[in-house]
Amino acid sequence: MTAAESRPALWPIPRLDQALEQGEITAIDLVNDCITRIDEWNETLNAFLFVDRQGALQSARESLDRRRAGRSLGPLDGIPFALKDNIVARGMPATCGSRILENFISPYDATLTARLKAAGAILLGKLNLDEFAMGSSNEHSAFGPARNPHDFARVPGGSSGGSCIAVASGMAPLAFGSETGGSVRLPASFCGVVGMKPSYGRISRSGLVAFGSSLDQIGPVARTVSGIALALRAVAGLDPDDATSHPAPVPDYFAALASTLPRMRVGVVKEFLGEGVDEHVRRTMEHALRTMESFGCELQEVSLPHAEYGVSAYYVVASAEASSNLARFDGVRYGYRAKDVATLEELYTKSRSEGFGDEVKRRIMIGTFALSAGYYDTYYGRAMRARGLIARDFADAFAKVDVLASPVSPTPAFRLGDRIDDPLAMYLTDAMTIPANLAGVPAISVPCPVAEGELPVGLHLQAPFLQEERLLRVAAAFEDAAGAAPFPKALAHAGETR
Amino acid sequence: MSWETVCGLEVHVQLSTRTKAFCACEAVFGAPPNSRVCPVCLGLPGALPVLNDRAVDDALLAAMALQCDIARVSIFARKNYFYPDLPKGYQISQYDRPLASGGRVPIDVGGELREIPLVRIHLEEDAGKSLHGEGETQGAESRIDLNRCGTPLIEIVSAPAFRHAEEAGAYLESLRSIVQYLGISDGDMSQGSLRCDANVSVRRVGATELGTKTEVKNLNSIKMVEKAIQVEARRQIEILERGGAIEQATLLWDDRREEVRPMRLKEDAHDYRYFPEPDLMPLVVDEARLDRVRGRLLELPFARRARFVQEYDIPPYDAGVLTASRELADWFEEVARASGDGKAASNWTMGEVLRVLKERGGSIRDFPIAPVRLAALLRLVREGKITGSAAKSVFATMLSTGDAAEAIVEREGLAQISDQSSLERIVDDVIRENASQVETYRSGKSQVFGYLMGQVMKASRGKANPQVATRLLEERLKSGNPA
Numbered sequence: 001m002t003a004a005e006s007r008p009a010l011w012p013i014p015r016l017d018q019a020l021e022q023g024e025i026t027a028i029d030l031v032n033d034c035i036t037r038i039d040e041w042n043e044t045l046n047a048f049l050f051v052d053r054q055g056a057l058q059s060a061r062e063s064l065d066r067r068r069a070g071r072s073l074g075p076l077d078g079i080p081f082a083l084k085d086n087i088v089a090r091g092m093p094a095t096c097g098s099r100i101l102e103n104f105i106s107p108y109d110a111t112l113t114a115r116l117k118a119a120g121a122i123l124l125g126k127l128n129l130d131e132f133a134m135g136s137s138n139e140h141s142a143f144g145p146a147r148n149p150h151d152f153a154r155v156p157g158g159s160s161g162g163s164c165i166a167v168a169s170g171m172a173p174l175a176f177g178s179e180t181g182g183s184v185r186l187p188a189s190f191c192g193v194v195g196m197k198p199s200y201g202r203i204s205r206s207g208l209v210a211f212g213s214s215l216d217q218i219g220p221v222a223r224t225v226s227g228i229a230l231a232l233r234a235v236a237g238l239d240p241d242d243a244t245s246h247p248a249p250v251p252d253y254f255a256a257l258a259s260t261l262p263r264m265r266v267g268v269v270k271e272f273l274g275e276g277v278d279e280h281v282r283r284t285m286e287h288a289l290r291t292m293e294s295f296g297c298e299l300q301e302v303s304l305p306h307a308e309y310g311v312s313a314y315y316v317v318a319s320a321e322a323s324s325n326l327a328r329f330d331g332v333r334y335g336y337r338a339k340d341v342a343t344l345e346e347l348y349t350k351s352r353s354e355g356f357g358d359e360v361k362r363r364i365m366i367g368t369f370a371l372s373a374g375y376y377d378t379y380y381g382r383a384m385r386a387r388g389l390i391a392r393d394f395a396d397a398f399a400k401v402d403v404l405a406s407p408v409s410p411t412p413a414f415r416l417g418d419r420i421d422d423p424l425a426m427y428l429t430d431a432m433t434i435p436a437n438l439a440g441v442p443a444i445s446v447p448c449p450v451a452e453g454e455l456p457v458g459l460h461l462q463a464p465f466l467q468e469e470r471l472l473r474v475a476a477a478f479e480d481a482a483g484a485a486p487f488p489k490a491l492a493h494a495g496e497t498r
Numbered sequence: 499m500s501w502e503t504v505c506g507l508e509v510h511v512q513l514s515t516r517t518k519a520f521c522a523c524e525a526v527f528g529a530p531p532n533s534r535v536c537p538v539c540l541g542l543p544g545a546l547p548v549l550n551d552r553a554v555d556d557a558l559l560a561a562m563a564l565q566c567d568i569a570r571v572s573i574f575a576r577k578n579y580f581y582p583d584l585p586k587g588y589q590i591s592q593y594d595r596p597l598a599s600g601g602r603v604p605i606d607v608g609g610e611l612r613e614i615p616l617v618r619i620h621l622e623e624d625a626g627k628s629l630h631g632e633g634e635t636q637g638a639e640s641r642i643d644l645n646r647c648g649t650p651l652i653e654i655v656s657a658p659a660f661r662h663a664e665e666a667g668a669y670l671e672s673l674r675s676i677v678q679y680l681g682i683s684d685g686d687m688s689q690g691s692l693r694c695d696a697n698v699s700v701r702r703v704g705a706t707e708l709g710t711k712t713e714v715k716n717l718n719s720i721k722m723v724e725k726a727i728q729v730e731a732r733r734q735i736e737i738l739e740r741g742g743a744i745e746q747a748t749l750l751w752d753d754r755r756e757e758v759r760p761m762r763l764k765e766d767a768h769d770y771r772y773f774p775e776p777d778l779m780p781l782v783v784d785e786a787r788l789d790r791v792r793g794r795l796l797e798l799p800f801a802r803r804a805r806f807v808q809e810y811d812i813p814p815y816d817a818g819v820l821t822a823s824r825e826l827a828d829w830f831e832e833v834a835r836a837s838g839d840g841k842a843a844s845n846w847t848m849g850e851v852l853r854v855l856k857e858r859g860g861s862i863r864d865f866p867i868a869p870v871r872l873a874a875l876l877r878l879v880r881e882g883k884i885t886g887s888a889a890k891s892v893f894a895t896m897l898s899t900g901d902a903a904e905a906i907v908e909r910e911g912l913a914q915i916s917d918q919s920s921l922e923r924i925v926d927d928v929i930r931e932n933a934s935q936v937e938t939y940r941s942g943k944s945q946v947f948g949y950l951m952g953q954v955m956k957a958s959r960g961k962a963n964p965q966v967a968t969r970l971l972e973e974r975l976k977s978g979n980p981a
Contacts, residue, residue: 088544101543108537110544207544213776243548243778321776324576327587328541332642348580371578371771380773 009033009080009170010487013227014254016173017075020067027060027067027078027122030173034080034124037171041491045156046146047165049085050093051125056080059122066120075230075254077120081174084163085126086133086209087218089113092123096209097131097141097159100329100336100355110207111239112176112218119234124172127162131357132326133178133211135159136186136429139420140359147416148190149488150455154413157187163221164191169491174231175221180212181314182408182433184219185445189408189458192447192485194475195221196228197433199466200440201246203232204239210325212318213244215437224484225446225476229253232468248466256469261477264470266292267302267401272432272460278411284457285407288448291481292405297474302397302404306389310434311427313390315363316370316383317438322360323367329355362423391439394464403474404462406432408445412455432460442468446475447485456485501738502703503731504711505666506617506658507723509673510651510693511683512624513556519623519650520547520590527689531643539648541585546777549574553650554781556682557597557621558791560652563680563798566601566619571782574621574775579768583626583642591622591653593772597781603656603676604800605668606818611800614669617655624649658697658708663724663731670694670720671822675799679824687719694723698730700738709734710744714758716751726751730758802827810840816848829862829869836873839880846872850893867896875903887960888912916963918970924962925970928953939975947971 008016008025019025035053042048063078072078083089086096088106090113095101109117117123130140138146138161146161148154149169156165160177164187167175177184179197188195196219203218210216220231233253239245268289273282289299331337331351338350356364370379397404409429419426436443442465445458459478463471518525521538537545561568575593601616626647630640654673660666674685674692685692694717699709714730717723734744748767749758797805799821806817806827821827826847834843851872855862875892878884884892884907895906907913915921928950929936939946954967 086544094543096543104543106543108542108545205544206546209543210777241548242546244546244776320773324578324588324771324773327578327580328543328585330580330582330587332582333540333585334542344582368771371773373769373771376771376773 007033007037007170009037009173010223011173012224012484013079013173013222013230014075016079017230020063020078021072023068027063028057030078031056031060031080031122031124033170034172037169038124041149041169041171044147044152045149045165045169046144047128047162047169047171048082048124049095049097049126049128049143049162052092052123056122056124063120063122073118073120074234076116076234078122079120079174080122080124080172081116081176082124082127082163082166082172083113083175084129084133084160084177086129086178086211087112087176088207088209089123089126092126094126094209095143096133097129097143098356098360099142100352102142102336104335106207108207111204111241112235113207115235121174121234127160127166127175127177129162129177130159130183131360132209132322133159133180133183134322134359134363136182136426137414137416137419138162138187139416140357142357145416148413149491150192151413152490154415154455155190157190157409157413159183159187160195160219160221161187164188164193164195167191167193167221167223168485168488170487173222174227176231177219177221178208178211179217179219179437180215180318181437182430184221185408185433185443185458185460186430188221188445189447189460190413190456192456192488193221193223194225194228194444194446194479194485195219195458196232196444196471197436197442198232198236198468199246199442200437201244202236202442202466202468204242204245206239206241210321212321213325214321215314215318217437225444225472225479226254226257228444229257229472229476232472236468246466251469253469253472256473257476259473261296261473264297264403264474265401266297266299266474267397267404268299269307269404269406270301270303271305271307272406276410277407280412280454281407281410281457284448284450285459288459288478288482289405291449292478295477295481299405300401302401304390304393304397304435306386306393307431307435309386310390310438311431313383313386314430314434314438315366315427316379317387319363319367320370320380320383321367323364323371326356326360326364331355359423387438390435394435394439394441394462398464402463402470406460406462408433408458408460412457436462441465442471444471444475446478447482449482450486453489500703501700501731501735502705503661503663503727504658504699504701504708505660505663505727505731506697507656507660507666507669508695508697509654509656509670511560511654511673511677511685512691513553513650513652514681514683514691515550515552515556515650517550517552518648519550519553519621520648523648525649526645529645531641532645534645535647539585540644541587547590547775549778549781550650553621554783555787555791555794556650556680557619557652558783558788559680559794560654560677560682561598561601561619562791562795563676564601564603564616564619564654566598566616568598568783568788569595570784571595571780572597572620573780574778575772576775578771581625581628582640583628583644583647585626585644585647589623589625590775590778592620596620603669603672605665605672606800607662607665607668609814612665614659614665615657617657619652619654622651622653623647624651658699660727663727666696666727667720667724670723672799675822675824679796679798680794690718693717696723696727696730698727698734699744700731700734710746712744712746712758713748714751715748715761718753722751722753725753725756726758729756733758799827806840810834810844812841812844816844819848819852820844823862825862829865832869833873833876836870837876837880839876842876842880843873846876850890854897866900867893871896871902878903878907882914882916882963883907884912884914885960885962885964887955888914891960912959912961914963915958915961916966918966921958921962921967921970924954924957925967925974928957928971929974936975947975950975
């Protein structure tokens, strides 16, 4: 029996639903499988920052009772999940990977958390991330870097590193991360799992600790597209607690996967296959595009001419918003407070200097500068104009094609420490994912087939605003043709010895 | 060459919505500290603001009443600064695209009517309260109460149109009564429901350019605003006359010493780093909403005052007093309509009623005599059933017993005596018993008449019909022939 067969936490979510419903396994078995995996690998991978064993087992018993009584709350009843530690859950820490919130316990549930609980899903705990979701490698965590399950010397990608590691390694069949510039898709690509960023406003942000509010979006991570579809269906939709949540009705994304995909026009983004793309990524992409043709996609080259300004615009807008969003962490009401301060100003300065890490401070400074009197038009104003141009690029492209295809990132997972001292190189990691956040369109990373021993590479698909259904159908068709994500070899060897 | 004061006011009006501007917490004054708070107004990680529609409607109503141009699309912005009573580290306000611009506020300065032009009205949230060394915290400790945090405010910015402190006072009185009429705020300056900062500068009379201004804060009553403007203008003039220059600054009014204290200079001025609030959509106001709000418009104090002058034939000053608050004006109008005598209603309301109200305190709404009952009393006077002086004593009895005027008149036998023969008897008795005063009158000192008339009223226990009694007394005195 392979690892994937023997460990239910690695099964696709629809299959888990079936197995739970038919009594093939119980929610308690499933939670125990996750906890076993966490105990086995978390010290190495550092994905979980907090595990609620008792709470999860209690929820599992309740779910089991419901399933046995024929009162299942739906396909997620009994499915364990974990949250990036910038999404709040009542009674649990929400560190955001930062010293400044090290001892903060949230008194309320994020809308996402509440909806998942209402669907019967079981919260396992909280996942590692770059501090306040600022980073592309998960190295900027106050609680230590997380590691790529395919190669422990490499980064998992960030900022939702913990979310993608948890799913890739079988610690949880479902996780949620958050995106501001690619923070779900990048680690999904690096770790070989499916990670999605829905349209801006599709999933409520209430309870997601804000980084760049006009860009932030929660995204699901699972081993298969079907899992993403089930999860999204359960959590998407208008939320009275988030004024930016979108009122459009939520389609049955999961049911839509069953219908035959019509011929799709796929735009290959020419700016994202040019110089600077790693050879392994290029070959894998070429193969992926041929795979798409094999199930009836019609490829054509399209251009996003202003995408090259994406990274610059992003770092101004996201940092500007972050400088304001992070002002509340001041040591006055909750969180880290510096000792031995004489004045109010000293309380602020010392609490924030000691509580925030370097990358967060860098962005607060960039953002504060960009909003300063006399510089607002030069930086924030121009960045917002660039953002408008990029949104128009997408509109032009989607006038010609149904979805866009490209790599997620120019390279596969890099080594820990490689980019940590070069912020610009780190920022360019996200050049291909940032435009979707700036334009608010949905996008997904689906694992491409790679040879044994090669690092995972994600196929990056993007669709028009609110066209999650189309995006998921194309992604699922690709997944069918390419085969599901392989289990990380490094873990498989160790696991099979048990 | 003389100096001219130029002043503009920024007024914050706390809207009396049931809940706060961006969360469902109750917005009340005087609740136990930090008992009306939630993740949103506490600024907890992940919490998001959701706009209170009622606050928007109230702000729109104010903008309509003040004849502003209402923006179909306005934008919320974050005003960023650090302070312990500001939990998010920014205040949600409006900046370059406010809810309304232009508009005007009518004022009355010593009977002269003017209009003060407005620059803008915008909607924003209030901060919490910092208590420094007060109460139990006496000493070094500061405490924070976040109940007020997130309460909706409208900021009304006037043009620099005031030249005299009294105009500023008249403006605040007018604004206060308008927001009270509209029912959007209690306008109580002592509770902070209406707060005012004054921008003050001076210039030579005839100059067209504005001088450097200072902003005076901590003004908690209309009197303080007027005093502070005078004091600050005088301070600036003294500096300029000594050859000095005014420094742009924010000043705090010290009411005990009647002087301004520096709070911060221009170089310390905050850079608020305003930018559009990404958590809220642009505020789009459509025609249907404007129609709905328009339905809440009502006759405003100045219009009502003009109508009172015309309809009830009362002096403008009296009409001004009666219309200063909507409750008083409503109360008066009920008396006027029920009694059919606006003048008498005005005299009684302005006189007895306000006097008693002042002695007892409280609101006109809780006045022990209902308007219809006072109107019944006035009708008794008008119909000649009782005299004016009897009416005063009936009023006093109404106050103490709560009985109706008719019942009191009946019980105490206060009905007016108009019948000729009864009055003749009384007049004759008075003339007989006051022979020396009668003599004095007849010698040409007609001022004694009042005394004699008083004796007639006294003898009749105030019930004598004054007209008939006067006529009879005059006749008897002139005839020199007592019966």
